[in-house]
């Protein structure tokens with residue numbers, strides 16, 4: 239079948255909209271009609287070359303839709319099911335899946351190659367084989383994905399909101415609740431209030447943090463953070479540092495979570511300086527993969543028993559956490575509607591990323607038409 243998709247052909251060049259051929263589902267695979275996709279900064283990292291992906295690649299890794307067809311051996315979903323895609327697949331049996339660490343499932347190895355297991359590229363077109371970001375490629379009307387990337391959700395949930403739980407909401411919320419392990423009464427600094435950071439704010443508030451300090455140079459982002467649980471905001475690192483120490487009688491923040499769009503050395507150094515002895519910095523945001531961005535005194539780190547750790551997907555287990563977060567949405571505890579700033583058509587993906595870069599969007603979403 240044919241599908242219209244937004245493709246990165248060369249680093250540094252905008253998306254091109256192309257009509258591609260899509261092979262149907264084989265063993266373990268699922269044909270999905272994407273209804274919505276979220277505009278996450280990670281796709282921009284592919285566009286800029288921060289993340290070196292095999293190109294051409296159909297981007298988009300936050301996605302939701304309806305199962306149209308399944309290949310042999312598919313047990314997780316059936317035609318007609320509503321699904322949210324998990325940007326890391328989970329095989330269920332590798333060492334990491336078997337120990338409750340689905341976010342680092344071995345199947346994640348080819349997310350930047352964009353192929354399904356066995357070097358399979360269901361998408362082809364004028365430039366040969368096309369990869370699909372995170373083995374999804376949600377900036378497309380249709381996709382052939384593996385069942386290990388599909389999480390069934392209840393039919394009554396609005397997919398235009400549920401889509402956000404495929405990456406941004408889960409990654410941000412879990413960065414606070416799991417990776418940073420925020421505890422009641424703690425003070426947390428969150429650097430960068432985009433689609434990931436705003437959900438770290440929600441997660442930290444949910445976990446009982448008494449002070450949630452949201453840092454962003456943009457006023458609209460700070461206002462959204464206040465609306466969704468931040469107790470304090472700062473426009474820069476010095477102001478955040480001051481708040482972290484003032485609010486804790488000079489002790490420092492318990493946790494710092496870095497969710498800026500392009501992570502560089504100053505944010506990590508600032509977070510390291512804002513935390514107390516025994517405190518933790520969580521790096522969730524990404525930057526240029528080749529650029530060293532941690533440059534702190536190992537001796538200070540030892541003497542103050544500080545931890546700097548990375549996280550993928552906030553350490554979540556998508557088959558458990560995606561439905562769980564949607565239940566929290568249903569109960570009114572987790573806000574999703576309030577996260578969506580702008581909606582775009584597939585042809586407007588470049589506009590969507592211009593708006594993201596200009597700081598206009600907390601989250602933008604693409605509505606796919608068929």
Ligand SMILES: NC(=O)c1ccc[n+]([C@@H]2O[C@H](COP(=O)([O-])OP(=O)(O)OC[C@H]3O[C@@H](n4cnc5c(N)ncnc54)[C@H](O)[C@@H]3O)[C@@H](O)[C@H]2O)c1
Nearest residue numbers: 278279280430431432433434454498499522523524550551
């Ligand atoms: N680790 C993971 O699993 C994972 C998953 C998804 C996204 N990410 C990464 O998380 C990052 C955030 O993604 P997003 O979609 O929320 O991006 P975004 O561009 O929507 O938001 C980034 C925010 O950071 C702010 N910002 C920029 N520089 C800042 C600074 N120096 N100090 C404070 N704020 C600053 C921007 O104003 C913006 O509001 C990206 O690097 C993305 O690739 C990581």
Ligand SMILES: [Zn+2]
Nearest residue numbers: 278280405406
């Ligand atoms: Zn993402």
Ligand SMILES: [Zn+2]
Nearest residue numbers: 329332335343
């Ligand atoms: Zn696995």
